[in-house]
Amino acid sequence: MLNLEVAGMYLRNPIILASGFLGISQAIFERIYDEGAGAVVSKSISRYPMEGYRNPTIVVLENKSYINAVGLSNPGYEAFSEEIKTNDKVPLIVSLVGSDPSDFEIMTRKLDGSGIIGFEINLSCPHVQKLGLEVGDDPQMVKSIVETTKSNTTKPVFVKVGVGSTNVLDISQAALNAGADGITAINTIRAMKISIDNFNPILSNKVGGLSGPSIKPIAIRCVYELWKKFKVPIFGCGGVSNWEDAVEFMIAGAASFQVGTAIGFGGMSVFNSISNGIVKYMERKGYQSVKELIGRSHKY
Numbered sequence: 001m002l003n004l005e006v007a008g009m010y011l012r013n014p015i016i017l018a019s020g021f022l023g024i025s026q027a028i029f030e031r032i033y034d035e036g037a038g039a040v041v042s043k044s045i046s047r048y049p050m051e052g053y054r055n056p057t058i059v060v061l062e063n064k065s066y067i068n069a070v071g072l073s074n075p076g077y078e079a080f081s082e083e084i085k086t087n088d089k090v091p092l093i094v095s096l097v098g099s100d101p102s103d104f105e106i107m108t109r110k111l112d113g114s115g116i117i118g119f120e121i122n123l124s125c126p127h128v129q130k131l132g133l134e135v136g137d138d139p140q141m142v143k144s145i146v147e148t149t150k151s152n153t154t155k156p157v158f159v160k161v162g163v164g165s166t167n168v169l170d171i172s173q174a175a176l177n178a179g180a181d182g183i184t185a186i187n188t189i190r191a192m193k194i195s196i197d198n199f200n201p202i203l204s205n206k207v208g209g210l211s212g213p214s215i216k217p218i219a220i221r222c223v224y225e226l227w228k229k230f231k232v233p234i235f236g237c238g239g240v241s242n243w244e245d246a247v248e249f250m251i252a253g254a255a256s257f258q259v260g261t262a263i264g265f266g267g268m269s270v271f272n273s274i275s276n277g278i279v280k281y282m283e284r285k286g287y288q289s290v291k292e293l294i295g296r297s298h299k300y
């Protein structure tokens, strides 16, 4: 009932761990899969190891949302490929971040042969200079990066877009024209929290990325517009906390959806509770396959 194929990736269910949560060890990936996720996206991996920002890197907001500026800390692609070299169990999508096409060429070549099901290119981290949105707001750079990545792998390549200074639809158009197999929408949105006691911005980086329920309506709007315009595979992302959110993303046009911040508040049981909720909803509505939900709101 919940299994589906998305851009050549066969998933037992549409619930995917979003990039940047729960670490990047093979043991954690297996645990997340055992807890019920249909697939896992790794933390964004870069060509060289990155340390990230000093604390504080996360602010917790009242409504179960975060503002984070962790800073893409990761061990680099060589150490990461060692970490996952024995993976034959977890449907793993590797998130890549870089500043020019050569970074992506080197990383894709190395990781392509490992037991992964696809790539997600992070063109949308809103708080790291020379990476993420600074690259993703430049359609020409997006085109070169996607073309280079595609020419070095036969695996599906998703491009993760964010709400930057360039329209989500324009960046997605550039990515799709260059051969991307699908779009992940959206990344966190630039945001701040300032102390009214000592007047300091709370994050060490001052500006971070907003995630969780606060961004869900914006993410839904992006997915809706993307599906309406392109009818391509979309991973919806941003504020999925329960099965109702998940269904809303799918009827907006998402083929699957990613869950991140909600794990910080509800733990890993969120994967199974979302699956169970979707199954009951489908039974009530008389649907046989979760695919029947994709884009359903566009009929009205």
Ligand SMILES: Cc1cc2nc3c(=O)[nH]c(=O)nc-3n(C[C@H](O)[C@H](O)[C@H](O)COP(=O)(O)O)c2cc1C
Pocket: 018, 019, 020, 021, 043, 044, 066, 068, 070, 072, 095, 122, 125, 160, 186, 187, 188, 210, 211, 212, 213, 215, 237, 238, 239, 240, 258, 259, 260, 261, 262
């Ligand atoms: C602490 C933290 C770290 C993140 N790291 C990454 C990352 O490395 N790469 C990436 O593409 N997105 C990263 N994200 C963004 C998430 O993958 C996701 O797009 C965003 O949080 C919205 O989904 P959510 O509301 O379910 O958390 C991070 C988010 C948080 C809160």
